[in-house]
Amino acid sequence: xxxxxILGTGCAGLTAAIYAARANLNPLVLEGAEPGGQLxxxxxxxxxxxxxxxxxxxxxIMNMKAQAERFGARFExxxxxxxxxxxxHVSIEVDGKWIDTGALIIASGxxxxxxxxxKERELRGHGLTSCATCDGAFYRNVxxxxxxxxxxxxxxxxxxxxFASKVYLIHRRGxxxxxxxxxxxxxENPKVEPVWNSAITEYIPDADGEMRAVKLKNLVSGEESELxxxxxxxxxxxxxxxxxxxGVLDLDENGYLLQKPGSTATNVPGVFAAGDVSDHRYRQAIxxxxxxxxxxxxxxxxxxxxxxx
Numbered sequence: 001x002x003x004x005x006i007l008g009t010g011c012a013g014l015t016a017a018i019y020a021a022r023a024n025l026n027p028l029v030l031e032g033a034e035p036g037g038q039l040x041x042x043x044x045x046x047x048x049x050x051x052x053x054x055x056x057x058x059x060x061i062m063n064m065k066a067q068a069e070r071f072g073a074r075f076e077x078x079x080x081x082x083x084x085x086x087x088x089h090v091s092i093e094v095d096g097k098w099i100d101t102g103a104l105i106i107a108s109g110x111x112x113x114x115x116x117x118x119k120e121r122e123l124r125g126h127g128l129t130s131c132a133t134c135d136g137a138f139y140r141n142v143x144x145x146x147x148x149x150x151x152x153x154x155x156x157x158x159x160x161x162x163f164a165s166k167v168y169l170i171h172r173r174g175x176x177x178x179x180x181x182x183x184x185x186x187x188e189n190p191k192v193e194p195v196w197n198s199a200i201t202e203y204i205p206d207a208d209g210e211m212r213a214v215k216l217k218n219l220v221s222g223e224e225s226e227l228x229x230x231x232x233x234x235x236x237x238x239x240x241x242x243x244x245x246x247g248v249l250d251l252d253e254n255g256y257l258l259q260k261p262g263s264t265a266t267n268v269p270g271v272f273a274a275g276d277v278s279d280h281r282y283r284q285a286i287x288x289x290x291x292x293x294x295x296x297x298x299x300x301x302x303x304x305x306x307x308x309x
Contacts, residue, residue, distance in 0.1 A: 001089060002028050002101040003308060004299055006073075007080050008241075010037020011285045012275025013107035014064035015292030016299075020105075021071035023300045024309070028101075029068070030094065032079045032241070036061040037109045038276075039285060043125035046137065048285050057125075060285075080108075083248050083271075088306065090270050093244070102308050103270045103299040106249075106257060107292055108241040110276040110283070114234055115147065119203045127211020127231045128203065130238075131283065132156035139231045141165045145214065147200060148235035154178040154186040156235045161191040168227060170195045172219060195227070203232065240277050249273075256280050264295040265302075272298050 004020045004027040006013050013029060020027040039045065042057030051060075065075070082093030083104075091098045112130035114120050120128065129135045132146070136159060145168035146157040154176060157169045169186065174196045176183040186192050195216065202215035204226070213228045240256045242249070250258040250267040257266055257273040264272040274295035275288035303309070 002099060003303060004028070004103045004105065004296075005030065005092060005099065005101040006105045006107060007092075008032050008037065008107035008109055008275070008277070009035050009061070009065065009075070010039060010107060010109050010275060010288060011061075011064070012109070012277075012288040012292035012295070013037070013105070014061065014068055015289040016105045016107060016274055016296040017068035017073040017292075018064065018071060019293055019296030020299065021068055021073040023296070024072070025300065025303070027068075027073050029073055029075045030079055031075060031077045032108055034109070034111065035077070037288075038112065038130075042129075042134070044138070045134070045285065047134070081244050083245050085248065085268055090268065101270075102303050102306065103272065105264075105272045105274060105292075105295045105299055106242075106245070106266075106277055107274045107288075107295070108277050110238040110240040110256075110280070112234065112238050113236045115200060115236075117200065117202065119205065122209070123203055123205060123211060126209055127205070127229075128234070129231065130234050132159050132233050132235075133284070135231070135233075136160050136163050139164055142230040143168065143228060144231040144233060145170055145195075145227065145229045146233045146235055147171075148237075149173060149175075149177045150235070150237070151178045151182050152237065153235035154182040156233050157186050157192050158182075158189060160233065161189055164191070167192045168195050168229065169193070170198050170200060170216070172199055173197065200232070238276070238280065238283070240280070242277060254280060264291060264298045270299075270302060272302075 039057035046054040143166040149171040206212040257278040272295040274291035
């Protein structure tokens with residue numbers, strides 16, 4: 001039986017791995033479907049403390065992984081497909097087999113929803129992103145657009161007015177789904193221009209592979225047009241990677257793992273949650289790392305109470 005298994009290798013999972021490994025718990029870390037998490041597809045990260053010139057997302061992830069390995073963490077390129085409770089342990093399903101563990105830290109993250117059109121993967125980090133607070137400062141005094149109509153889209157558009165020269169808010173309908181206060185705030189902002197009843201049908205990069213413009217289709221008239229923007233911020237939501245845990249762990253109405261107040265513990269003893277899989281509010285690398293640290297400490301104390309060191 002394993003002492004600790006960690007699911008996910010984003011900032012939360014790797015920080016948990018560093019702490020668990022330094023506590024001599026010899027953690028087994030499963031890389032998951034998206035090794036490195038969302039940072040692995042990010043370019044420059046300027047808001048992670050300790051890097052005054054910024055750090056490339058993949059480099060930050062590789063450094064964290066190497067740090068965890070130095071202290072004895074083990075990594076496997078596989079993912080968890082099921083979870084069940086046992087007596088004094090939990091079991092996870094991996095490649096059709098069940099593995100027992102004294103503690104489980106779930107840091108499987110959340111996947112941003114994208115539009116599903118051509119060039120999407122190539123342009124991520126090159127004028128296409130799902131995080132305004134992460135990337136907004138890179139686009140000072142240039143036009144950008146936000147896609148979406150809910151509170152997240154309204155918040156992102158409002159935030160981006162601090163940097164961009166113009167923020168186009170592209171929505172498939174003729175009014176926002178956002179709360180009345182958020183909708184009013186963004187519509188009344190002079191730097192925001194709503195583009196109603198419209199959808200992006202094509203991303204148009206420049207010769208260097210950076211976003212230059214988008215092709216729009218008016219869903220009422222059918223008319224097509226081109227809109228010059230330097231970045232597209234997709235704000236149509238995230239999907240937490242919690243499918244294997246449904247029916248065993250408590251989830252909120254959007255599928256995020258629920259933690260006990262003041263803890264990273266879930267409703268099942270020995271199972272802890274960290275990072276974007278349980279956090280739909282902040283979704284930052286540094287908050288995910290903090291949660292990973294907390295989850296490892298919680299798991300270590302839980303195991304110690306069982307006499308496992």
